[in-house]
Amino acid sequence: MTSTPKVTEGEAPFSWPAANKPLTTYYKITGDLSTSTRPPLIVLHGGPGISHIYLTPFADLAAAHGIPVILYDQIGNGRSTHLRERAGDGAFWTDALFVAQLDALIAALGVAEYDLAGHSWGGMLAARFAVRRPQGLRRLVIASSPADMHTWVKVQNELLKEMPEDVQESLRKHEAAGTTDTEEYKAAVEKFYARHLCRLNPLPDDVQAVEKVIEDDPTVYLTMFVHPLRWLRRISF
Template identity: 35%
Template sequence: MAVTEGTVPFRGFHTWYQAVGGSPGRGGKPPLLVVNGGPGCPHDYLQDLALLAEGGGRTVVFYDQFGCGRSAHQDAPALWVMDTFVDEIAAVRETLGLDPVHLYGHSFGTQVALEYMLGKPTGVASLVLAGPLSSAPLYQEEARRLKATLPAEVQETLDRHEAAGTVDDEEYVGATMAYYRRFLCRTDPWPHHLVRSLAQVREDVYATMWGSEWNITGNLKDWDVTDRLGELDVPVLVTSGRYDVTTPAVVRPIVEGIPGAEWVLFEKSAHLPSIEEPEHYRQVVAGFLSEVEAD
């Protein structure tokens, strides 16, 4: 498959992108624009979605969000707010001519995609929300419940280092892996592209906007758009895993709040069915996109 890379001007800096399957905005099926999770995490872990471009006719566009990966890095805490990442979607779409487009968000990317869609942009054919959340407080409540299912010694290690502010300690990092291997990705070993993404996370961006999985202290701690989900008026596919950090309690209000939303639960997956059940996952997403285009 053809792969092109380049940069998009953004706020005096640049956002790096990669288009798989041909040049975007050149006809054919509407491209799929992928907004990955984070914040502060590059897109690499979602590269299995590139195979949605197989067979021709559709381009899959990835980008590294501003401040991480191959995009411009800046020490600018004032920019680590939701509006920055919402505006970035608009900049990528405009520069690459992504109109119409299917929009795909994963995890934090679903938060950005929801905010973007609530701004009523034109030319969005559909929305895929993967491992989504519409309420940070609800996510935190469920994350703390999941944490409480870990072995007592793991919980003690996490609590002790968080209280001491020593979250960079190797013991703490090791304890968090017990959580992630249950609720982020259950594949063993983890694939290289997931390891590569996590190794490049901008911890300062993540801390400013989020905090920790179960202790949200950043500027998104009160973020909640659940009451506005009824404003969405495009076809929506929601996906999540049986063992997902975005538990059914987190996902269900989204499905119930969006008119006509379809929900597919992947029984063998945690937060990354695109890695854990890749062929089945791509079949579901491809089928949804084709149905939208057939209407």
């Protein structure tokens, strides 16, 4: 009979001078780092601008294979420190910030060896982290992550052409005007996602929870994804 793994939640301190205030990283560990004979798996969530919630199935690895799993929320997201005052500040929200946060979390948890898995934007971040060849990193798993945003946008635009004309027009109009906070734009995005992101109806609870995370604080999502996407679409249409 499989025993229930230990679950530990906490907050790790993180310092980033440009933030002008103390920051904390929320983490959730399934398994016991102190007793496990296997290095933990650290999982990086997508977005940018969502949280770890939808990646909770990774925690099953602890019970099934004795692999401790570390989930955490990136700065500005979920239960880590939010910085709404930095909305639109592209110079602040950079991959360097999130790489430094991951470094700080690993140090705070005292992890000597580990594997890394990243999904979507998390995979892009994991790649940026791994190219430095950090001490302790053994394996890297990247899932559903683009290697080049221009190619990604080109493909997205091809998928967009499959949508009804009114959906295409709403997305183009609001992205060009910067009015991506309107209900019309949000409705068009939902229709696009219902066809090309997740076709389950109703949406799984974890996916709905992630949507609520963005609604609560879209700072990172808008600054790092939607606003740059407007520019990339203009040169790719």
